Amino acid sequence: MFHPLRVGAVERITDDAVAVTFDVPAALRETFRHVPGQHLNVRYETAGGEEIRRSYSLCSPAAVAPDPPVLRVGIRLVDGGTFSTYALKELAVGDRVEAMAPSGRFTLEPRPGLFAAVVGGSGITPVLSIAATLLAREPLARFCLVRGDRTVASTMFLDEVADLKDRYPERFHLVTALSREEQAAGLPAGRLDQERLTSLLPALLPVTDVAGWFLCGPYGLVRGARRALRAMDVDRGRIHQEIFHVADATPPATETTSPDATLPGGAPGVEVPPEATLTATLHGRSGSWPVENGDSLLETVLRRRADAPYACKGGVCGTCRAFLVRGEVRMDRNYALEPEETEAGFVLACQSHPLTPEVAIDFDR
Structure with a gap:
């Protein structure tokens, strides 16, 4: 079931991305209370009468009653994308957008332990919610975030991630790789592919001791990260993935990230x-x-x-x-x-x- 929600804020976070916050009426607070990592399915009708549906991950920490839920999603412009173009160019405070209750299984209920994520581009969106909620609620939890982006300017939620690093310096470890720009300190420029992750991850943390791995972003990055982890004997039950972009070609039936069709x-x-x-x-x-x-x-x-x-x-x-x-x-x-x-x-x-x-x-x- 879709519910109309008022847009409470639209924030430009990069040249091609915005964060949109929706106001939740008191009567719908429990309906829209989300688990960290879930997404919203939104519906929009174009001027020509075409119905557009899209799914956007929630980046906000998950609130616990009686605190009201905060619904904030990240939207990056996609070439030819009807809703993302509308969100970046026209959507304004006070507009109404229809949304379903939060859903999705790429989630983590806070608990003690070491957790890690490998993300690319807008794949940071659900992982930001997961990490922020985990660190705030569970003092015995640690989180390692390995993220890949093109440049610093294109990096979504740069301030929010930096805030986690400042607030939890002993429990939050951040590693950033840029593919099109050299950093003054840190990793040299280059993509986070399978070969690079195979050498990088064991140097950062005890890979097989991680209670849950969260892989999110383009298909190629997720596939490479999953293959690297499986080659390091990480149990597949500890690997969770969410794809944000897939090329038109269908992967072969033997692809480990895509079960028998x-x-x-x-x-x-x-x-x-x-x-x-x-x-x-x-x-x-x-x-x-x-x-x-x-x-x-x-x-x-x-x-x-x-x-x-x-x-x-x-x-x-x-x-x-x-x-x-x-x-x-x-x-x-x-x-x-x-x-x-x-x-x-x-x-x-x-x-x-x-x-x-x-x-x-x-x-x-």
Whole structure:
């Protein structure tokens, strides 16, 4: 369900990025109370009547009742991006934007231990919320942040991260790598690729003692970081990832960051049956409909249920996650679900196509 929220602040944080804060009415405080690392799905209607949905991570620390929740998101301009262009050029204090309750599983409930993150560009957004909340609530927690950016001027939330370093000098460790600019001190210029991380991370901290690794940013960075950690024997259950940008090309089925695209037992490339029926359960109501013209499961549901959950439709945000109750499907792309989730039977409805005449999914699981 979408709720109208008033824009309380729009702050320019780099030449191509803004931080937007939404005011939360008293009646919706519990609805919009978030876990650190979650995101908001927002909806906007263009002047031409087109509905645009996007997902933006919350950068603000998670508030505990009775304190009101603070909803602040980071938005970076994307070439051709309808909503990001609107946010940077037109969005103003007092405007109304519709948003769903916070969601997402790239999260960390504060607890003692050593935690670390490798982020690139706007991937700092959810990790800022995670680190700030953890350090504020748990005095026995430590956090190591390794971040990559193009230049200092393009670095999002530079002041907020510096503030964490000043407030928690013994518990917060920051390492920055710039790909297009040399630093006066610190790492030499260059990307945080798999080879570099393989040599860098063990020099910074005891890699296998880290209770949770959080990888966020472009697909290439996340893939390289995950491969580096797995090569250092980090258990995959301790590695959490969120992709912020994916190229058009689909990774090979053997890619470790993208589980087998067919569930529960088919193989990629199997022909979709000419006629298939989808049964979907959403908000406690079920319906059955034919899957037409090679549509995805999400497109099939949206024809009859406008309240079906989605944001990116690209297999990245995970908003359309559903449990596969019956049948088999092929997922074209998956950058949102962890291996444990696909093994348990969850799929991305926006990327799934039926491989059997009957398929049933449940969005409420």
